[in-house]
Amino acid sequence: MKYNPQKHHRRSIRLKGYDYSQAGMYFITICCQNRICRFGEIINNEMVLNDFGKIAHDEWIKTTELRPNVELGKFVIMPNHIHGIIRLSRRGELHSPENEDVFDTPQPTENEDVFDTPQPPENEGVCKTPPRSPSQTVGAIVRGYKSSVTKQLHFLGFDEQLWQRNYYEHIIRNEQSYQTISNYIINNPAKWNNDKFYKD
Numbered sequence: 136m137k138y139n140p141q142k143h144h145r146r147s148i149r150l151k152g153y154d155y156s157q158a159g160m161y162f163i164t165i166c167c168q169n170r171i172c173r174f175g176e177i178i179n180n181e182m183v184l185n186d187f188g189k190i191a192h193d194e195w196i197k198t199t200e201l202r203p204n205v206e207l208g209k210f211v212i213m214p215n216h217i218h219g220i221i222r223l224s225r226r227g228e229l230h231s232p233e234n235e236d237v238f239d240t241p242q243p244t245e246n247e248d249v250f251d252t253p254q255p256p257e258n259e260g261v262c263k264t265p266p267r268s269p270s271q272t273v274g275a276i277v278r279g280y281k282s283s284v285t286k287q288l289h290f291l292g293f294d295e296q297l298w299q300r301n302y303y304e305h306i307i308r309n310e311q312s313y314q315t316i317s318n319y320i321i322n323n324p325a326k327w328n329n330d331k332f333y334k335d
Contacts, residue, residue, distance in 0.1 A: 172214035
């Protein structure tokens with residue numbers, strides 16, 4: 136079949152020219168495959184973790200043990216996704232190619248809502264290159280986390296595809312944005328029924 140740029144264009148929504156290994160704060164969202172609820176349920180507006188959810192929680196905490204330049208901000212394990220803020224306190228080591236094909240959320244203009252930015256198609260991948268430790272880009276951090284959770288779940292007999300192949304990110308550029316996103320994360324369980332990732 137002849138290549139059709141309109142039909143076959145694979146849209147990369149990485150922020151052009153941005154160095155994802157540099158110091159800064161990032162809002163990350165990672166979803167389960169097909170948005171299946173794997174990690175527990177919302178009861179009385181609070182997230183109640185099941186065994187899978189506890190693993191997802193504990194592995195997120197371990198991020199700082201494995202990567203000394205990473206600090207964790209607010210985060211929440213939801214039934215079928217994870218929201219978290221990570222801070223790279225200093226530039227991490229970068230061993231991945233400069234043109235690493237990560238699908239990132241376009242940055243909103245001053246008057247746009249950070250949660251209304253376009254999202255990548257569900258079946259597009261995060262990266263074409265395998266992770267190479269100790270690369271400490273945002274993409275490497277996410278890949279490492281997803282891999283760790285998957286391995287732990289396999290020990291419990293889970294053999295399905297756990298994660299959606301992409302992830303969403305937003306670069307946090309100022310204190311106001313940080314506070315808005317932190318409040319969004321904290322209040323996410325109470326607003327589950329209206330969440331864009333909601334699924335029974």
